[in-house]
Amino acid sequence: MIDPARDTETRRRGDAEISSPSPRLPFPASPRLLLALTVAVVLLYGVIYPNLHVIVASLERDGNWSIVNYTQALSQTVVLESIFASVGVSILTVLLCAAVGIPLAFLFERYTFPARRLFATLAALPLVLPPLVGTVAFIFLCGESGILARLAQSVFHLEQSPWSLRGWAALLLFHTYTMYPFFYILTGAGLTRIDAALAEAGRSLGATRARVLTRILLPQLTPSLIAAALLTFMTSMASFSAPLLFGGGVRVLTLEIYTARQRGDASLAITETVILAVISLSALFFFQRYEGTRRFAAAAMKGSTKQRRAIATGKSRAIAIACGVVFSLILVLPVATLVLVSFAREGNWTTQTLPTSYTIANYVKIFSDSRASEVFLNSLSMSAIAASAALLWSFCVALLLRRKGSRKWKRLLSWLVLVPWALPGTVVAVALAEAYGKPSPLLGSFILVGTFWILPVVYFLRFMPLVVRALQASMEQIDAALEEAASSLGARWWQRFSRITVPLVWPGAVAGTLLAFVIALGEYVASVLVFVPSNRPISIAIASELRDFNLGTAAAYGVALMLFIGLIMMIATRLERRR
Amino acid sequence: MPLLSLKNLSKRFDKTAAVTDVSLDVERGEFFGLLGPSGCGKTTTLRMIAGLEQPDSGTIEFDGGNITNLPAERRGFGMVFQNYALFPHLNVFENVAFGLRARHKSNEEIRERVKGALELVQLPGYEKRRVDELSGGQQQRVAIARAIAIEPALLLFDEPLSNLDITLREETRGELRELVGRLGLTAVYVTHDQEEAFALCDRISVMVGGRILQTGRPRDLYAHPAQLSVGRFLGRNNLIRVVRLSSSTSEIAEFKTLDGGHTIRVRMNGQNLSPMNQPCILAIRPEHVLIRNADEKLENALPATVREIDFAGATSSIKLDANGLLLEALALDAVGISAGDQRTAVLPPDRISLLKE
Numbered sequence: 021m022i023d024p025a026r027d028t029e030t031r032r033r034g035d036a037e038i039s040s041p042s043p044r045l046p047f048p049a050s051p052r053l054l055l056a057l058t059v060a061v062v063l064l065y066g067v068i069y070p071n072l073h074v075i076v077a078s079l080e081r082d083g084n085w086s087i088v089n090y091t092q093a094l095s096q097t098v099v100l101e102s103i104f105a106s107v108g109v110s111i112l113t114v115l116l117c118a119a120v121g122i123p124l125a126f127l128f129e130r131y132t133f134p135a136r137r138l139f140a141t142l143a144a145l146p147l148v149l150p151p152l153v154g155t156v157a158f159i160f161l162c163g164e165s166g167i168l169a170r171l172a173q174s175v176f177h178l179e180q181s182p183w184s185l186r187g188w189a190a191l192l193l194f195h196t197y198t199m200y201p202f203f204y205i206l207t208g209a210g211l212t213r214i215d216a217a218l219a220e221a222g223r224s225l226g227a228t229r230a231r232v233l234t235r236i237l238l239p240q241l242t243p244s245l246i247a248a249a250l251l252t253f254m255t256s257m258a259s260f261s262a263p264l265l266f267g268g269g270v271r272v273l274t275l276e277i278y279t280a281r282q283r284g285d286a287s288l289a290i291t292e293t294v295i296l297a298v299i300s301l302s303a304l305f306f307f308q309r310y311e312g313t314r315r316f317a318a319a320a321m322k323g324s325t326k327q328r329r330a331i332a333t334g335k336s337r338a339i340a341i342a343c344g345v346v347f348s349l350i351l352v353l354p355v356a357t358l359v360l361v362s363f364a365r366e367g368n369w370t371t372q373t374l375p376t377s378y379t380i381a382n383y384v385k386i387f388s389d390s391r392a393s394e395v396f397l398n399s400l401s402m403s404a405i406a407a408s409a410a411l412l413w414s415f416c417v418a419l420l421l422r423r424k425g426s427r428k429w430k431r432l433l434s435w436l437v438l439v440p441w442a443l444p445g446t447v448v449a450v451a452l453a454e455a456y457g458k459p460s461p462l463l464g465s466f467i468l469v470g471t472f473w474i475l476p477v478v479y480f481l482r483f484m485p486l487v488v489r490a491l492q493a494s495m496e497q498i499d500a501a502l503e504e505a506a507s508s509l510g511a512r513w514w515q516r517f518s519r520i521t522v523p524l525v526w527p528g529a530v531a532g533t534l535l536a537f538v539i540a541l542g543e544y545v546a547s548v549l550v551f552v553p554s555n556r557p558i559s560i561a562i563a564s565e566l567r568d569f570n571l572g573t574a575a576a577y578g579v580a581l582m583l584f585i586g587l588i589m590m591i592a593t594r595l596e597r598r599r
Numbered sequence: 600m601p602l603l604s605l606k607n608l609s610k611r612f613d614k615t616a617a618v619t620d621v622s623l624d625v626e627r628g629e630f631f632g633l634l635g636p637s638g639c640g641k642t643t644t645l646r647m648i649a650g651l652e653q654p655d656s657g658t659i660e661f662d663g664g665n666i667t668n669l670p671a672e673r674r675g676f677g678m679v680f681q682n683y684a685l686f687p688h689l690n691v692f693e694n695v696a697f698g699l700r701a702r703h704k705s706n707e708e709i710r711e712r713v714k715g716a717l718e719l720v721q722l723p724g725y726e727k728r729r730v731d732e733l734s735g736g737q738q739q740r741v742a743i744a745r746a747i748a749i750e751p752a753l754l755l756f757d758e759p760l761s762n763l764d765i766t767l768r769e770e771t772r773g774e775l776r777e778l779v780g781r782l783g784l785t786a787v788y789v790t791h792d793q794e795e796a797f798a799l800c801d802r803i804s805v806m807v808g809g810r811i812l813q814t815g816r817p818r819d820l821y822a823h824p825a826q827l828s829v830g831r832f833l834g835r836n837n838l839i840r841v842v843r844l845s846s847s848t849s850e851i852a853e854f855k856t857l858d859g860g861h862t863i864r865v866r867m868n869g870q871n872l873s874p875m876n877q878p879c880i881l882a883i884r885p886e887h888v889l890i891r892n893a894d895e896k897l898e899n900a901l902p903a904t905v906r907e908i909d910f911a912g913a914t915s916s917i918k919l920d921a922n923g924l925l926l927e928a929l930a931l932d933a934v935g936i937s938a939g940d941q942r943t944a945v946l947p948p949d950r951i952s953l954l955k956e
Binding site for chain 1 (some may be wrong): 648651671673676681682684685686697699700701755
């Protein structure tokens with residue numbers, strides 16, 4: 021997931037014992053040219069032009085080249101503070117997520133005890149939660165008028181709410197809740213790849229447990245940890261819903277860009293967008309550079325790899341079980357709260373700990389009222405368009421990247437495909453809005469912004485790297501000899517493609533497409549910047565219901581969205597397993 | 600005219616030369632072997648024949664036509680891959696039918712020919728099986744059935760038996776030879792296993808370091824390796840460093856060993872005469888070194904001390920020291936010989952080869 025387009029043909033070939041990974045068979049020039057042309061056009065319109073346009077616009081004042089935008093922006097304390105806040109929140113988020121995720125991964129991947137499975141199944145829950153829905157659930161649960169605060173208030177007979185969900189602490193708490201799975205999952209995956217015999221060898225050479233951990237396990241985990249840190253950092257830099265709803269005094273860059281645009285200060289918004297983009301891309305390069313130096317050749321794996329030790333002794337077993345149960349509860353509570361509130365009668369949950377009266381009216385409303393239910397159709401159709409386009413696109417890119425050719429071009433292509441993924445959603449949306457918000461050299465007098473197509477395009481650009489990566493991973497798994505065998509049996513390139521390649525990569529490609537689809541369904545960050553009132557996605561509806569204090573309706577939307585996502589993820593997992 | 604003819608093929612990968620100036624001819628109906636250690640370029644040569652790799656220079660001719668630039672799918676050669684390369688998403692029937700479908704044969708003909716091919720490899724009734732349900736040996740047979748179903752003009756094998764265990768390997772080897780012979784096919788077979796190559800092939804090219812060193816019938820290669828590396832690669836050999844003496848006639852050449860200073864007479868059956876007083880190397884197989892009692896007088900009889908006897912079941916390997924010249928002899932029966940004995944090691948003149956270094 022870290023690198024949607026790592027060069028696939030770095031393996032050396034030769035006359036090896038094992039079937040040599042061969043150069044992929046060439047396919048004829050005419051379809052290749054068509055592919056290259058398609059890819060070039062999409063990248064030009066979607067990636068190169070919008071981003072260049074924003075950079076150029078940020079360097080322009082009254083029609084002249086100038087850096088005055090930057091000097092002005094950087095002289096405002098609010099801008100400097102937001103840069104500081106964005107980077108600070110992200111670094112702290114990485115540290116907190118590591119502190120939570122790594123020990124949990126060790127606990128749940130290395131040991132086994134009764135509550136382990138419960139947690140292991142729930143662990144990825146926060147990842148499925150769209151950020152906006154998670155934020156809303158958190159407000160209901162932990163906000164100053166949320167369930168926990170009211171509970172504390174009634175238990176201790178307090179006049180006021182014992183805390184307020186505002187500022188750094190709230191932001192970091194929420195970020196940790198939603199992003200620790202990056203560390204948990206990647207560390208867990210890394211641990212299962214480590215040969216258990218290495219730890220055993222260390223122990224047999226006289227190393228203590230602590231020494232084995234610090235000298236053998238952690239160094240081998242470094243690539244996984246760097247990957248997790250990168251994902252967490254980038255997600256945190258791009259975070260928007262949480263700072264918007266309970267950031268309080270913490271003004272992060274994404275929020276500043278949004279408010280600057282709302283105020284109509286376009287040049288400040290653009291300048292801040294470039295600053296955010298530069299920080300994100302530098303982080304990407306920094307992490308990847310570091311990751312590259314820390315790769316270990318996978319040792320030949322023989323014998324036992326995955327071994328979970330049972331915790332049998334009384335005390336530690338009780339503690340482990342308690343940990344499992346508590347973490348499971350923490351994971352489930354926000355979602356449970358959301359479900360509970362979705363059944364609350366509007367306007368009657370005021371000062372009580374829990375809503376007092378329940379109804380299904382909220383669900384009836386969102387599904388029967390035509391104005392309320394159309395957002396589902398909107399989101400579904402826009403995400404479906406974006407995801408299908410991403411699927412087609414990923415085949416074009418993967419085929420181009422796979423064939424023999426200049427390494428330099430392939431690297432450039434991989435990098436350009438990666439860019440929209442590395443950029444925060446705010447940046448992608450602002451870039452498109454600026455580039456296609458007025459007549460442009462590429463689209464002539466057609467103005468994309470304000471049409472139905474702007475959101476599908478944004479979704480496509482933001483999430484196609486995921487599909488490309490999924491497809492590439494599937495393609496890399498295909499033994500080159502299969503296509504060679506097909507070729508020696510007389511199959512032309514289109515026969516090889518349709519009868520060998522496509523059937524073999526299909527499950528992986530569809531799983532990747534479904535993932536992009538569900539993320540697009542709940543997309544908020546970019547949508548809020550460029551959506552069209554006649555074509556609102558679900559996330560915008562949730563936010564506006566929340567603004568009108570229709571908590572029950574907002575929650576019902578959230579639950580419906582989660583159910584959709586859960587269902588589709590189940591299908592995707594099925595497909596993934598069938599590979 | 601040979602069916603397949605490679606002329607001066609060369610191929611480089613990045614900076615390493617994989618195949619250098621390889622030329623060979625394969626006759627119609629011949630079972631031809633490419634034998635060499637791993638990394639010697641034999642697989643690359645085979646892949647160039649198959650059309651999966653383009654030579655940097657040189658030509659490939661088949662049945663009189665130049666096919667150097669013909670893509671693999673238009674050559675009509677069947678290929679059996681080392682890891683079988685069965686299509687995991689297709690069942691046995693569809694795997695075997697793949698090449699026939701690519702040729703747009705009628706369904707009836709496909710059914711017919713798949714059935715026939717599976718019977719030939721002794722897997723009748725396996726049509727509906729998934730390939731991952733099959734054992735390694737069965738997968739191997741499916742791979743062969745798939746290659747012969749298209750009635751290939753040439754059959755190519757890339758170490759097809761190396762993933763099988765030893766008993767299955769020997770069994771399949773026999774069946775393979777019989778099958779190819781019965782269908783009257785021409786085959787090129789790549790292997791690093793000399794025993795396999797000797798058992799299967801009519802003729803063999805020995806490749807080392809991307810070059811063909813020697814081509815010939817298995818028996819000739821074994822008896823008279825032309826070069827040191829061939830001698831080293833094919834079986835065990837006593838390699839004796841010598842200098843040619845001036846006193847030799849044209850039929851019998853005399854050499855002086857550098858170790859031990861013995862004089863050895865070699866019958867030069869048309870072998871190249873080496874220049875006088877130049878170091879060269881003689882080779883004799885351990886099974887041709889005879890051990891006699893110390894008092895017998897024979898040609899090339901060297902007095903020697905028995906150093907060590909390794910019992911290896913059917914044979915015993917006996918290490919001898921003839922005044923500093925170390926020799927190995929292979930005997931069916933080492934009864935009566937023990938370490939420390941004084942014996943005579945006899946090197947029969949017509950069993951000795953003169954090697955090019």
